[in-house]
Amino acid sequence: MSKPLISVRGLTKVFGDLTAVDGVDFDVAKGESFGLLGPNGAGKSTIMRILAATSTRTSGTVEILDKDPEKFGPLVRAHLGVVPQQDNLDGELTVSENLFIYGRYFGLSKKFIKAKIEELLEFAQLEEKRDVKVEALSGGMKRRLTIARGLVSEPDILLLDEPTTGLDPQARHILWDRLFRLKEQGVTLVLTTHFMDEAEQLCDRIVVMDKGAIMAEGTPQGLIKEYSSKEVLEVRFGSDRNKEVAPQLSEMCERMETLPDRILMYTEDGEKLLEQIAAAKMHPTTSLVRRSSLEDVFLRLTGRTLIE
Amino acid sequence: MNTGIDVPQIQRFGALYIASARLKSMSKWRAIIAAVDIGNPLFYLIAVGIGIGVLVEQGSGTSGTNGIKYIAFIAPALLANTAITGVMDETVFPTIEGFKWRKLFFAQNSTPITGRQIAVGVYLAAICRAIFSVAMYYILLLVFNVVDFGISVLLLPIAVLGGGAFGAIILYFAAKIEKDDQFFNILGRLVIMPMFLFSGTFFPLSSMPIYLQPIGWISPLWHATELGREAAFDYGISNLMVGVHLIFLSTLVVVGIILSMRQFERRLAK
Numbered sequence: 052m053s054k055p056l057i058s059v060r061g062l063t064k065v066f067g068d069l070t071a072v073d074g075v076d077f078d079v080a081k082g083e084s085f086g087l088l089g090p091n092g093a094g095k096s097t098i099m100r101i102l103a104a105t106s107t108r109t110s111g112t113v114e115i116l117d118k119d120p121e122k123f124g125p126l127v128r129a130h131l132g133v134v135p136q137q138d139n140l141d142g143e144l145t146v147s148e149n150l151f152i153y154g155r156y157f158g159l160s161k162k163f164i165k166a167k168i169e170e171l172l173e174f175a176q177l178e179e180k181r182d183v184k185v186e187a188l189s190g191g192m193k194r195r196l197t198i199a200r201g202l203v204s205e206p207d208i209l210l211l212d213e214p215t216t217g218l219d220p221q222a223r224h225i226l227w228d229r230l231f232r233l234k235e236q237g238v239t240l241v242l243t244t245h246f247m248d249e250a251e252q253l254c255d256r257i258v259v260m261d262k263g264a265i266m267a268e269g270t271p272q273g274l275i276k277e278y279s280s281k282e283v284l285e286v287r288f289g290s291d292r293n294k295e296v297a298p299q300l301s302e303m304c305e306r307m308e309t310l311p312d313r314i315l316m317y318t319e320d321g322e323k324l325l326e327q328i329a330a331a332k333m334h335p336t337t338s339l340v341r342r343s344s345l346e347d348v349f350l351r352l353t354g355r356t357l358i359e
Numbered sequence: 360m361n362t363g364i365d366v367p368q369i370q371r372f373g374a375l376y377i378a379s380a381r382l383k384s385m386s387k388w389r390a391i392i393a394a395v396d397i398g399n400p401l402f403y404l405i406a407v408g409i410g411i412g413v414l415v416e417q418g419s420g421t422s423g424t425n426g427i428k429y430i431a432f433i434a435p436a437l438l439a440n441t442a443i444t445g446v447m448d449e450t451v452f453p454t455i456e457g458f459k460w461r462k463l464f465f466a467q468n469s470t471p472i473t474g475r476q477i478a479v480g481v482y483l484a485a486i487c488r489a490i491f492s493v494a495m496y497y498i499l500l501l502v503f504n505v506v507d508f509g510i511s512v513l514l515l516p517i518a519v520l521g522g523g524a525f526g527a528i529i530l531y532f533a534a535k536i537e538k539d540d541q542f543f544n545i546l547g548r549l550v551i552m553p554m555f556l557f558s559g560t561f562f563p564l565s566s567m568p569i570y571l572q573p574i575g576w577i578s579p580l581w582h583a584t585e586l587g588r589e590a591a592f593d594y595g596i597s598n599l600m601v602g603v604h605l606i607f608l609s610t611l612v613v614v615g616i617i618l619s620m621r622q623f624e625r626r627l628a629k
């Protein structure tokens with residue numbers, strides 16, 4: 052394997068009394084799509100700002116393209132595209148002006164940027180909005196523009212912090228499609244998310260984070276296989292009865308999680324388990340058999356759900 | 360990989376990239392900027408310079424103003440104040456916007472541009488605004504026949520220096536602001552207004568009781584006003600005081616920029 056583009060060892064960041072990132076290790080290879088999955092406050096954004104060569108670390112080592120981002124900030128940032136959690140576009144300028152000005156910050160020639168803008172407007176599906184002030188765009192459009200802006204310098208690595216948080220389902224799907232295209236073109240993506248479906252769709256490899264530390268690392272499928280069963284049976288008996296029936300149910304499956312509104316039963320065959328429950332004369336008000344997801348992995352690792 | 364990125368060049372010219380982006384934003388407001396920066400001092404010039412000037416000159420002629428017509432006496436102060444308020448608008452608002460409202464500085468800092476370059480870029484653009492406004496206002500002074508074209512051109516760099524001195528310091532404070540709720544009220548009413556009134560703007564500073572004079576001594580407006588009067592009208596201040604005024608203003612520029620650069624860098628790296 053060739054040398055990783057990003058190499059992080061023992062990364063720690065302390066804010067006052069709070070240890071936001073606590074001894075994190077990972078590598079990201081060229082062309083890989085790497086995700087940090089975890090709930091809000093897990094330290095993902097802090098890591099992203101350190102990777103973006105804008106924030107300092109308390110201890111540990113970080114190498115991006117063989118350089119320490121803390122010592123060679125401008126040099127490292129020249130090769131990064133950054134999409135922050137909150138769009139920080141210039142609302143007073145138009146779509147194309149935003150792209151142009153950002154390109155100038157990389158010292159790129161006007162000719163190069165002008166040609167690049169055409170390409171990026173098409174990529175972001177914003178051709179018709181080129182002369183519209185950014186203030187007037189929808190949330191999804193702003194997000195796509197922020198991503199396009201991050202690509203203006205043809206970066207080696209694109210860092211995306213919560214790329215689809217706050218978007219409606221349709222806007223999310225459009226965005227995933229765009230990001231998937233980048234992945235196909237071989238752009239190295241590093242993204243954070245607290246949506247397990249996003250991590251499953253976009254990432255070749257993820258780390259699951261909680262409270263500043265990495266709980267597990269692997270491919271989405273590999274993690275599901277390792278930490279969960281093939282299928283999950285979700286049953287609801289009404290919030291009062293869930294607790295009552297839990298002891299009896301737990302004997303029927305490999306593992307079980309009792310959430311406030313529902314019970315998750317981990318099994319290789321959900322339908323068969325549901326028949327067993329019916330045979331035991333227990334009648335859930337609703338039931339659902341589904342495949343295990345990263346949400347189940349997270350629940351197993353931390354005892355909590357991703358979105359609370 | 361993009362091979363067109365020349366990092367050493369960005370390290371040299373980054374502040375200019377930021378300044379040119381700021382000027383682009385500013386240009387969207389050019390009509391309002393021109394109206395405010397020229398209209399406001401014009402009102403003072405007419406109301407105070409002509410209106411109150413009549414009273415002043417009826418009372419004591421030009422004996423209180425070292426032989427200078429009253430309207431000419433206040434002109435350098437109004438010019439410097441135009442520079443100061445212009446620079447203030449272009450340092451305070453963009454800085455709070457950059458760190459808080461739109462977080463534009465964080466976007467700029469995710470490119471090879473550094474926090475120090477952002478500070479300098481914002482400052483340079485603010486100076487451009489001061490130059491523009493002061494030049495427009497100077498033309499008005501010529502039209503109103505308040506000053507004669509000639510040596511009075513020195514009023515321009517002096518006013519800009521006064522604005523720059525104030526702006527460099529205010530840039531640092533704007534970059535420190537975490538909560539902006541009361542900042543503008545306090546700045547406008549308790550800093551700008553007293554400075555405008557007590558900097559020897561409408562009367563010589565020496566006519567104030569001694570305990571009020573320190574407001575003028577620390578005010579860039581007073582130093583710029585005195586320099587302007589000397590340059591344009593031979594006001595009669597000593598060379599020593601000319602030196603003091605120049606050194607005071609230049610020191611504020613240098614200290615303010617250094618503090619601002621550090622503060623921008625520190626806040627962006629948090």
